Each structure stands twice: as structure tokens, then as C-alpha cells.
Amino acid sequence: MLDENHHLIQCIMDYQSKGKAAECTQYQQILHRNLVYLATIADSNQNMQSLLPAVSPS
Numbered sequence: 001m002l003d004e005n006h007h008l009i010q011c012i013m014d015y016q017s018k019g020k021a022a023e024c025t026q027y028q029q030i031l032h033r034n035l036v037y038l039a040t041i042a043d044s045n046q047n048m049q050s051l052l053p054a055v056s057p058s
Helices: 002-017 021-051
Strands: none
Touching (some): 002 021
16 A cells, blocks of 8 residues: 555645646555545554553563
């Protein structure tokens, strides 16, 4: 997904540099969806880690 996001960002930058901002909308929506998905995963992982008992160094 990170590779896909990189590709989306490149496409968005290319269209913007050509003055075609309207064409960016679809790519921006997909990028936004991917970023929200990744943030949700990161948040759920953080929440799971907070539920684990703390391990004290021996």
C-alpha cells in the first residue's frame, strides 16, 4: 500500500505541475482512503499494545 500511495502522490504532483488540478481529485480520494486505513491499523495496534501487561526489565 505504501508503494501505491507513492504512485498516487507522484500522479497528483504530475497533474498539479501541469495545471490540471481537477484531474487530481480521484487520486486524492484514493490516497485519503489509504491513509485513513493505515491510520486505523496503527491506532488499533497502539490500542492493543496498551492492553498488554507491562514487562519490567529483569
